[in-house]
Amino acid sequence: MNRRDFLGKVGAAAAAGAALPVLGSCSDKTAAGALGTVKESYQSDLLVVGGGPSGVCAAVAAARKGVKVLLVDNGNCLGGMGTKGLVGPFMTCYDAAGENMIIRGLFEEIVDRLIAEGGAIHPSKIRQGTEFTAWISEGHDHCTPFDPEILKKVYDRICAEAGVKVLFNANFVSPIMKGRKIQGAVLLTPSGLEAARARMVIDATGDGTVAYRAGAPCVFGDPESGRVQPASLFFRINNVDTYRLIADVVPHLPEFRRVNGVSYRCLHWRVAEAEAAGEWDLARKSVNIWRSVEKDQWVVNCTRIHGVDATDCENLTAAEVEGRRQVEELMNFFHKYVPGCEVATLMGTGSIMGIRESRHVQGDFVLPVQDLIDGVIPDDNILLSANSIDVHGAMGGPAGGLYMPIKKNMYGVPYRCLLPKDVEGLLLAGRCVSADSPAAGAIRVMPPAMAIGQAAGIAAALCLNNGTDPKSLDYSDLRPALLEQKVYLG
Numbered sequence: 001m002n003r004r005d006f007l008g009k010v011g012a013a014a015a016a017g018a019a020l021p022v023l024g025s026c027s028d029k030t031a032a033g034a035l036g037t038v039k040e041s042y043q044s045d046l047l048v049v050g051g052g053p054s055g056v057c058a059a060v061a062a063a064r065k066g067v068k069v070l071l072v073d074n075g076n077c078l079g080g081m082g083t084k085g086l087v088g089p090f091m092t093c094y095d096a097a098g099e100n101m102i103i104r105g106l107f108e109e110i111v112d113r114l115i116a117e118g119g120a121i122h123p124s125k126i127r128q129g130t131e132f133t134a135w136i137s138e139g140h141d142h143c144t145p146f147d148p149e150i151l152k153k154v155y156d157r158i159c160a161e162a163g164v165k166v167l168f169n170a171n172f173v174s175p176i177m178k179g180r181k182i183q184g185a186v187l188l189t190p191s192g193l194e195a196a197r198a199r200m201v202i203d204a205t206g207d208g209t210v211a212y213r214a215g216a217p218c219v220f221g222d223p224e225s226g227r228v229q230p231a232s233l234f235f236r237i238n239n240v241d242t243y244r245l246i247a248d249v250v251p252h253l254p255e256f257r258r259v260n261g262v263s264y265r266c267l268h269w270r271v272a273e274a275e276a277a278g279e280w281d282l283a284r285k286s287v288n289i290w291r292s293v294e295k296d297q298w299v300v301n302c303t304r305i306h307g308v309d310a311t312d313c314e315n316l317t318a319a320e321v322e323g324r325r326q327v328e329e330l331m332n333f334f335h336k337y338v339p340g341c342e343v344a345t346l347m348g349t350g351s352i353m354g355i356r357e358s359r360h361v362q363g364d365f366v367l368p369v370q371d372l373i374d375g376v377i378p379d380d381n382i383l384l385s386a387n388s389i390d391v392h393g394a395m396g397g398p399a400g401g402l403y404m405p406i407k408k409n410m411y412g413v414p415y416r417c418l419l420p421k422d423v424e425g426l427l428l429a430g431r432c433v434s435a436d437s438p439a440a441g442a443i444r445v446m447p448p449a450m451a452i453g454q455a456a457g458i459a460a461a462l463c464l465n466n467g468t469d470p471k472s473l474d475y476s477d478l479r480p481a482l483l484e485q486k487v488y489l490g
C-alpha cells in the first residue's frame with residue numbers, strides 16, 4: 001500500500017466516523033428490518049469494548065473502585081491475542097538492566113494467579129538467550145511463559161470476583177452518540193441488536209474501532225513509511241523432544257546475526273537446507289520457536305503476512321487462509337528438517353489472526369518514539385516499561401524488525417495517550433492508544449497493554465465518581481489511585 005493510499009484511508013476514516021449512524025437514526029430500513037429493532041438491554045456506568053489484556057484490566061480496575069462495569073468481546077473468551085491468538089509469552093516486565101520488575105499491579109496479580117494454577121513460570125526465572133526466548137538475546141529478558149487455557153480461566157475468575165459483567169459473542173457495531181459525547185454502544189449479539197448504554201466507554205478493541213466510529217481521527221499503520229507491521233498466525237506444537245531440539249540449536253548460537261535487517265537466528269541452518277531443497281517460501285530466514293510452560297510444548301511465531309488490513313473483512317479473510325497455509329508448510333518443515341520435531345503435533349492455530357498494527361487513534365498528544373528511546377518519564381505517567389522498540393518487517397520481504405534499543409533503564413507512558421481527539425466520555429486502552437507507529441510497536445505488548453488498561457479503568461472510575469470528563473481528570477487524583485492498586489511508578 002503506497003503513501004497516497006494510506007493518507008486516503010486516513011481521510012476516509014475521519015469522514016466515515018463522522019457520518020456513521022447513531023442509535024435511532026439508521027436510515028437503512030432493510031438492514032434494520034432484517035436484524036430486528038434495537039433492544040434496550042444494558043445500562044452500566046462503564047462499558048469496556050474488547051476483552052483482551054487491556055480490556056480485562058480496565059474492567060477489573062474500574063469495578064474494584066465500585067463502578068458498575070459491562071465488558072463485551074466478540075469472541076468466546078477473555079484474553080484477546082493472548083488466548084484466542086495464542087500469542088506468548090508475556091514480553092518483559094523488567095527494567096532494561098533486567099534487575100527489577102517494573103510492571104506490577106494487575107499484571108503481577110495475574111501472573112501470580114497463573115503460577116498458582118501451574119499455568120506460568122515466574123519472569124524472574126526466565127533469562128534471554130535461552131529456549132524460553134527463542135534464544136534471542138536482546139530485549140527479551142524476563143519474559144513470562146504461560147498456558148493460554150489456564151489464562152482464560154484466570155481472566156474469567158478475576159472478572160467475576162470483581163463483579164464485572166461479561167458478554168461474549170457481542171460485536172460492537174456503532175457508538176450511541178449525543179453530540180460529541182459517547183453514551184454507549186449498539187452490539188450485535190446472538191439475541192440481535194442490543195443497546196448497551198453507559199456513562200463512559202473504554203475502547204480496548206485493539207483496532208480502535210469504537211473511537212474511529214465515534215469520529216476520532218485515526219491513522220493506519222505508519223503514514224511516514226506507508227507500511228503496516230506484518231500479521232502472523234501463531235501456533236503451538238507439542239510432542240517435541242525438547243532435549244534434541246536444544247542440542248541442535250546451542251552449537252549454532254555464536255552464528256546468530258542480523259544482516260541488513262534480516263535475522264539469522266534460531267534454526268537458520270535448517271531453513272537454509274529447506275530453501276536449498278525448494279521447500280521454504282516464507283518471508284523469514286529463521287524460526288522463532290519458544291518453549292512454553294510444559295517441557296514438550298513450544299510456541300511458534302514464524303508465519304508472516306505483509307500488508308494485511310485488519311479493518312477490511314476480505315483482506316483479513318485472505319490473510320487467515322494464507323496463515324494456515326504457512327502453518328502447514330512449517331509443520332512439514334519441522335517434521336522433515338528439525339531434530340526433535342519429527343513427530344511434533346500441531347496443538348492448534350490461533351482462532352484469530354495476529355494483528356500487530358492497524359489504526360492508531362489520534363489524541364491531542366501522540367506519543368513519539370523518541371520519548372521512549374530517551375527514557376522520558378512524563379509528568380502524567382501511568383506506567384513504567386522497558387520493552388524494546390521492535391517494528392516487525394519494517395523493511396518488507398524477509399527483513400526483520402527495525403530494532404531500537406532504549407538509552408535509559410525504562411520509560412513512561414503519559415495519561416494523555418488515552419484521550420482521543422474530538423470525542424468525550426471515551427478512553428483508549430491497549431494497542432490503539434495515541435502513539436506513533438514505532439512507539440506503539442513497543443507499548444502494544446501484553447504487560448504494558450495491561451498496565452495501560454488498568455490506568456484507563458482507574459481513570460474512568462475516578463471521572464465517574466467526580467462527574468468529570470477524562471480530559472479534565474487531575475493527575476494529582478490519578479497517581480494515588482494507581483499506587484493504591486499497586487501500579488509501580490518508581
Ligand SMILES: Cc1cc2nc3c(=O)[nH]c(=O)nc-3n(C[C@H](O)[C@H](O)[C@H](O)COP(=O)(O)OP(=O)(O)OC[C@H]3O[C@@H](n4cnc5c(N)ncnc54)[C@H](O)[C@@H]3O)c2cc1C
Binds near residue numbers: 053075
Ligand atoms: C503476531 C503477534 C505476536 C505478538 N507477540 C507478543 C509476545 O510474544 N508477547 C507479548 O507480550 N505481546 C505480544 N504481542 C502483542 C499483544 O498480543 C497485543 O498487542 C496485545 O494483546 C494488545 O492488547 P489489546 O487488549 O489492546 O488488544 P487484543 O489482545 O487484540 O484484544 C482486543 C479484543 O477486542 C476484541 N474486539 C475487537 N473488535 C471488537 C468488536 N468490534 N466488538 C467486540 N470485541 C471486539 C477482540 O476480539 C479481542 O478479544 C503480539 C502480537 C501479535 C499480533
